[in-house]
Amino acid sequence: MSGDSELDEIQGIFFEECAEGLTVAEEGLSAMAAGDVSADVIAGVFRAVHSIKGGSGAFGHAALLAFSHRFENVLDEVRGGKIPPDEAVTQTMLNAFDVLSDHVKAAQFKTDPPNDAAMLAQLDALLEHKAGAVAEAPVVVVAEAPVADDFGFVPVVAPIEDFDPFGFEPVSVSLDIEMDVAAPWQVRFGPSRGALANGGEPLLVIRELEAMGGTVTAVDVSALPKLRDLDPEDSYFIWTLDLPGEMDEQAIRDCFDFVAPDSLIEVARSAAAPPPALVDLAPVTVEPVAAPAKPVAAETPSARSAPTPEVRPAEAAAQTIRVELSKLDQLLNLVGELVIRNSILADRLSLPDQERVELPDLLRLTRQIQDNVMSLRAQPIRQAFSRVPRMLRDLASETGKKVVLETIGETTEVDKGVLEKIGDPLTHMIRNAVDHGIESPEERIAAGKSPEGTIRLSAEQKGARIIVSVSDDGKGIDRVRVRAKAVEKGIISADAVLSDEEIDALICAPGFSTAESISNISGRGVGMDVVRSNVEALGGRVEIHSVPGEGTTFIMGLPLTLAILDGMIVRLEEQRFVLPLANVIETIRPEPGQVKATSPTTEVIELRGSYLPVKRGSELFGIGANDRRNPEDSVIIIVESETAGHVGLMVDTIDNRREVVIKSLEDNLHPIRGLGGATILGDGSIALILDIDALVAPPPMQVKFTQKGIAA
Incomplete structure (x- = not known):
């Protein structure tokens, strides 16, 4: 295999990981938009963007690297609590995610990168606003002399009407405080042979650790052979670095996202922690400042001392291997042939013979093999459903409608090939439900409904098929209007006799639309046609059930590839x-x-x-x-x-x-x-x-x- 083809193969793996990272980031940002701003959710988004940034630098995708780095900076501030993850900030990050997705596509397909100047300006504005807010925050220290504590002063909270910002003398304080100092991190890193053979560059990791404040303290070269025995694709060095103790362990481990799993990676506190430092503070003069909105009590020095960070045990990384889908398909077919041969054997043996050769045990083992092999291609349909909340928010914003999403059966497993092809049909059905099905809040209230419409997504396996349905509680299909439009467009004749089900099916005709004008959502008559053609191409079917005034349900029946x-x-x-x-x-x-x-x-x-x-x-x-x-x-x-x-x-x-x-x-x-x-x-x-x-x-x-x- 040539060097170029090897690099292309490695880059292919990188873009697969980008797709996985984008999925994780989108799920996390959608959860944040829904109100879940827990540390785990924010950290998950940060790690996904950080991984994309690391790989883009390794492969020289400069535009992707620059944007993901700026995006990562904002996420790091959100993760650290310096930027509040409110609705406006989350929306900005969702918009940044869209631009990041475009950058990944541009790098993958070697097209021009998107124009990200406006988005970068918004990200920079978040960072500048955070810095400005910190710089402008006033600090007021109020001292009272009558009762002194161990440090010689006591914080006082006074009524605002009695507070005089110039009513006391400056205080000079000289302190000797014993402060807790966390032990520094010590990192040992030795790349595996496979990492270098596949084009890995350990110095990129070393430089990233140095940029975080790390210092190389030692390099073990004891494994270095003589020149005649040197293999340029082998690794012989082990680096030791010290990093500041206040750093987060996970941030250090994130630097090794693209390092081969069999490499030497050790992250631990230094065995010998530095003794507690005696900090001799020079006399500090506390100058009067403008009175705040309400008095602020001064923190005692003991409250300001840094707590000792909790040391978390390193989590064992899951071992994975990437396999081409064609090889999985071949394995699935072979297992299927094994099941067929067992069936032939059962038909040709009489019952006493079957008991003698323990055929039931053979059939049970074959079934277990089949189930395990099937799970290799099966993916939860949650991956397709995860895009819907974001889509609904955008559609609700464009249409002014209020929509609530309900999902059922997210863990239903679907063949990966089917999962990749139902994305477009699902998108068009959701857009159709919001634009044509769900009424405006005013119309719903007038009809005696809740102002919020409901869209329900469900998935389940029934026999040899996967059933995916999209239903809404809107106004249903206006069959009189649909028929009139079909006659107007020449799809049916004016005297055609059609049942309600056949009229409903007309919305899947090529070029059919009831929209009065073309918009960003609908009007071109390609949406439901795409649903029908894509599902039928998979060997599935589409069914439509509608009740005027109550809503419409679209049902996709999709085949199992092999089971x-x-x-x-x-x-x-x-x-x-x-x-x-x-x-x-x-x-x-x-x-x-x-x-x-x-x-x-x-x-x-x-x-x-x-x-x-x-x-x-x-x-x-x-x-x-x-x-x-x-x-x-x-x-x-x-x-x-x-x-x-x-x-x-x-x-x-x-x-x-x-x-x-x-x-x-x-x-x-x-x-x-x-x-x-x-x-x-x-x-x-x-x-x-x-x-x-x-x-x-x-x-x-x-x-x-x-x-x-x-x-x-």
């Missing part, structure tokens, strides 16, 4: 399908007359005094003979769906129960409603996996969009 599914093998006209056990409530062999026809195309089953709709699986897929099978010769499986509730699915027979591997259909076929994937059974044949929610629910979107409009 083991507990399934029931059923037959429809001699074809085998897999029905997820997670959807199964019970199975019934109907008695004569238990299934009744309510129309030529609909049937119900009487079950414990209630009636449930029945759907014939063969008719749903259009397979088999025209003659309808007698219900008594079939099996009805009561399944539970999200949209249709409990429904009876009629199948011919049930073969057995199996753990199957879900294989996605999107790479080779277009999405098929009612199918969630495919699998390979023990005999080597292919079986399709049923998507119960899509199969038994009434079709919410039957509209087909074309370049010229809507097809019948």
Whole structure:
């Protein structure tokens, strides 16, 4: 591998870490904007920006380095309590975060850096305001002679009307005070061989420690070999540095963020702490100053003495390794093949043979391997949800609306590939909900609602799919207006007969918008079209449910890329399908007359005094003979769906129960409603996996969009 390609690979790792740091920083700043200004949250944002700054300097990204350094300075003052993290300061830092993100993108894609002059001026203003406030703060010391303490004076608080700033003589005080001095930090740093081989530069760390007040006190060169044995990519030196004792330990450790984990890094207090210092203060004359708004009591010297900092044990750093996603995909496929081979083995062995070869133990171990490998690609959907609070604040500011966010199921894990592709659909759905769904505070009050609208984000796994929904409690879809706009734009004809669900689906047509004018939020008719096309490209589906005056819900059903599914093998006209056990409530062999026809195309089953709709699986897929099978010769499986509730699915027979591997259909076929994937059974044949929610629910979107409009 050439030197340039090695450097590109290392820079690629740096930009991946930048993306992770930006995510952490955005979550922290969003928490601060929501009122959480705890030390841990602020420190997390500081460390994220500090890491980006350190890497940018190592790779020569000057513009990114300069901006992140200035941003870091402000965060350091906020962390130290010198700048209060109020609403205005937090908003400035959120704006600075946007500019920092643009700098990272410019450095990554080698484009011109953003114009950050205005943002730098705002950051400098925060620093200058802090310095000015400290410089201008008056200090008043009030001494009273009648009763003297150990130091010869007592602080007095007098009523403001009796306070005379010129009513006492200057006081001269000479003190010998024993003050606590924290032991200095001692740092030992020895880079690993791998660090130098990958282009690491230890002197950058040394210089950063020196800039913090550190001094190199020793360099151990005992491991240095003779010249003929010298390896230019090996490390032989160990530096020892002393740093001021009042420094924060975490600030020192932050300097080693980009150092290889197997390097020697020791941070500890010096074994021999300096003796307490006797500070001989020269006589101090306290001059009268202007009277403050209210009298201030003087601190006693004992209160001013520095407390001894708490020494925290070093936390063990988590060991991580970066792996290409293609290698994980290959590993996942191999584990899937292992599950299929176990299924083949189970089918070919009789029950006594299975017990003899301990097949259940083999299946259990295979399942554990599968679960662990799946977790390598799985990421909590919180990463996608974390961008929404910031987006809502900006949208609320632009529209003048009040919006409250509720999130459910943030820990639901989604495949990393799916997670990266749902960002745009989620953004457009949120913008659509705020701009078109949520009413203004005045309109909501007039409608008898709270002035604050609510947007609810939820995620959960159901069978072979991840269900992500965005709902609002706004005014719902104005179907009369939507239909009129569709006719105006030529998407449908004026005499077209459409159901409510089909009218709702029109908002996903290319170029469709009900906005009267184009704004920064909407009006171009590309938002919901992006939602539909992106989700369908993933092999998913979009459903829209709206109630006028109550709100609208958008549901994205996304496939799992690969997973083991507990399934029931059923037959429809001699074809085998897999029905997820997670959807199964019970199975019934109907008695004569238990299934009744309510129309030529609909049937119900009487079950414990209630009636449930029945759907014939063969008719749903259009397979088999025209003659309808007698219900008594079939099996009805009561399944539970999200949209249709409990429904009876009629199948011919049930073969057995199996753990199957879900294989996605999107790479080779277009999405098929009612199918969630495919699998390979023990005999080597292919079986399709049923998507119960899509199969038994009434079709919410039957509209087909074309370049010229809507097809019948």
